[in-house]
Amino acid sequence: MASLTLENVRKSFGPTEVIHGVDIDVKDGEFIVIVGPSGCGKSTLLRMVAGLETVTSGTVSIDGRVVNGVEPMDRDIAMVFQNYALYPHMSVFDNMAYGLKIAKTPKPEIEARVAQAAKMLQLEPYLQRRPRELSGGQRQRVAMGRAIVRKPAVFLFDEPLSNLDAKLRVQMRLEIKTLQRDLGVTSLYVTHDQVEAMTLADRMIVMNGGVADQIGAPLEVYANPQTAFVAGFIGSPPTNFLAPAMLGQSGDGQIGIRPEHVRLAPSGQLTARAAYSEALGAETLVHLRGPNGGLLTVRQDAGEPIPEEGAEVSLDWDVDREMRFGPDGRRA
Amino acid sequence: MAQQNGMVEKRGAGHWLTHAGLILGVLFIFFPIWLAFVASTVTQPEIARPPMPLLPGGHLWQNYSKALTSGINAPVALMLFNSAVMAIGIAVGKIAISLLSAFAIVYFRFPGRHLFFWLIFLTLMLPVEVRIVPTYEVAANFGMLNSYGGLILPLVASATATFLFRQFFMTVPDELAEAARVDGAQPMRFFVDILLPMSRTNIAALFVILFIYGWNQYLWPLLITTDPSMNTIVMGIKQMFPSGDDLADWPVIMATSILAMIPPVLVVIGMQKLFIRGLVESEK
Numbered sequence: 001m002a003s004l005t006l007e008n009v010r011k012s013f014g015p016t017e018v019i020h021g022v023d024i025d026v027k028d029g030e031f032i033v034i035v036g037p038s039g040c041g042k043s044t045l046l047r048m049v050a051g052l053e054t055v056t057s058g059t060v061s062i063d064g065r066v067v068n069g070v071e072p073m074d075r076d077i078a079m080v081f082q083n084y085a086l087y088p089h090m091s092v093f094d095n096m097a098y099g100l101k102i103a104k105t106p107k108p109e110i111e112a113r114v115a116q117a118a119k120m121l122q123l124e125p126y127l128q129r130r131p132r133e134l135s136g137g138q139r140q141r142v143a144m145g146r147a148i149v150r151k152p153a154v155f156l157f158d159e160p161l162s163n164l165d166a167k168l169r170v171q172m173r174l175e176i177k178t179l180q181r182d183l184g185v186t187s188l189y190v191t192h193d194q195v196e197a198m199t200l201a202d203r204m205i206v207m208n209g210g211v212a213d214q215i216g217a218p219l220e221v222y223a224n225p226q227t228a229f230v231a232g233f234i235g236s237p238p239t240n241f242l243a244p245a246m247l248g249q250s251g252d253g254q255i256g257i258r259p260e261h262v263r264l265a266p267s268g269q270l271t272a273r274a275a276y277s278e279a280l281g282a283e284t285l286v287h288l289r290g291p292n293g294g295l296l297t298v299r300q301d302a303g304e305p306i307p308e309e310g311a312e313v314s315l316d317w318d319v320d321r322e323m324r325f326g327p328d329g330r331r332a
Numbered sequence: 333m334a335q336q337n338g339m340v341e342k343r344g345a346g347h348w349l350t351h352a353g354l355i356l357g358v359l360f361i362f363f364p365i366w367l368a369f370v371a372s373t374v375t376q377p378e379i380a381r382p383p384m385p386l387l388p389g390g391h392l393w394q395n396y397s398k399a400l401t402s403g404i405n406a407p408v409a410l411m412l413f414n415s416a417v418m419a420i421g422i423a424v425g426k427i428a429i430s431l432l433s434a435f436a437i438v439y440f441r442f443p444g445r446h447l448f449f450w451l452i453f454l455t456l457m458l459p460v461e462v463r464i465v466p467t468y469e470v471a472a473n474f475g476m477l478n479s480y481g482g483l484i485l486p487l488v489a490s491a492t493a494t495f496l497f498r499q500f501f502m503t504v505p506d507e508l509a510e511a512a513r514v515d516g517a518q519p520m521r522f523f524v525d526i527l528l529p530m531s532r533t534n535i536a537a538l539f540v541i542l543f544i545y546g547w548n549q550y551l552w553p554l555l556i557t558t559d560p561s562m563n564t565i566v567m568g569i570k571q572m573f574p575s576g577d578d579l580a581d582w583p584v585i586m587a588t589s590i591l592a593m594i595p596p597v598l599v600v601i602g603m604q605k606l607f608i609r610g611l612v613e614s615e616k
Contacts, residue, residue: 050510050514051513051514052510052513052514071513072510072513072514072516073513073514073515073516073517077514078514079510079511079514081507081510081511082507083505083507084507085505085507085508085510085511086511087508087511087512087525087526088530089526089529089530089532098512098515098517098525099514099515099516102515102516102517102521103516146511146515150515
């Protein structure tokens, strides 16, 4: 159990800086999810915490101890990789026990710890199997088991669910959350999937181009995005962006309004032409072309009337739902 | 039912034809070996008198024991032993060195890494025969004439094997090395615990190829050994051939040839399973 602190962490590959100074303070036992599009530096950040990448400047500390120059094994961390990185020639038991064997843990203790982790992850029947004889979900569990048996101060997850199919992903998501809560281990979890971020995180970090745009509780980030990027990235379907001129207002920058806050009305603040609709059962997504040709989305309940393709409709919303962003993308 | 039988018969005919072709091919290849075997079981006058016998005679034991214990220049048993030492030495040495150099090239970022790789790769273009004079000079200056070291060491460096292991190591996902690092494995520990077991089939395949390569060396042992007690079997056979007016002891020469064939065959059969797996399958 430990806290994790990143202070003004930067990373350059040659002359290119990919992380432009990130500060994160993770409290003991907290589950933090780093989310962002590919190439935003989220995996690099995680690998710096793990010690697999050097830190160009700034400090990484685990439980108050600066670990910049410390080897991964001495950082008291465990990592779950995207492709699991199980040792193919070793049995499930040996895979989980390998780290403990290297640390010269006494044999009975290794057996006890592996048995406990296997029980927790329902892997007991598979301990003697090789990784290739397991299904994707089971391999994922072994990777988790390998992390658990080491009893680390911090868990690091690098997109652990992205190789699983949709159904299994939901199930494993729940299991990871339960496990983390039961063990109470500080966790840093990287994903590009905002649903994972919203459901797993105590607090989430939205990364954009090597900068942490916003750090906060998922619902807080959703309701109150600090930048236009966050507003556009978090939430599905994404936020609609309008130019103030479209509403007859002055100033540059953008006005964001979430699809669920817009309704089709007899008269409203904006007229648009219906392009196509997606009826999803419980809800319908109506996509429209705005006055400047940009796509807008309205999310409405299933019972509402769906406009014909090409029909002119009016859009209305409550003004206090508007999110105003300055020309620099920051919340005005 | 009748139709089905017809189908089976039709396919059966094709099968027989294929098999007949294969059997014919095997017989064709096998015939010279059979002749050598027959010649090793008869007496010298029987070989010299046409037509040559096609069925084994009754002197098998006599010829083979003569070959094994006394031979013509050196006992064949000794030459077989020398060849075995050389072939195993070359195979094991080459594999060990190539594994380590491939490991260094793939997993360590040291200055001149690519230069070293290309230098190794360049030596592919220089087979033993091309560099034989300088190599001889070096071996002679090290006092390695007529020694196992002289037989083995100059042939131990192998660009082919290094290249093969490099290609294999590059298919191993980086995450595996990183997972091992997080688990606390030092580089050599990772090499021994994870890379070596994963390259098992490649090692077996290479061992077979390199053992036969070492066993079949002719020119190099011919140069580096002058003492008959250091002769290897392949050069030994050649030296049994009569020069000038000497009379050839063909049954003993043939017995020696057959004996020289046995160890490579045993190695191939013994490692067949791993060998084929190593060539066709890459482990996930």
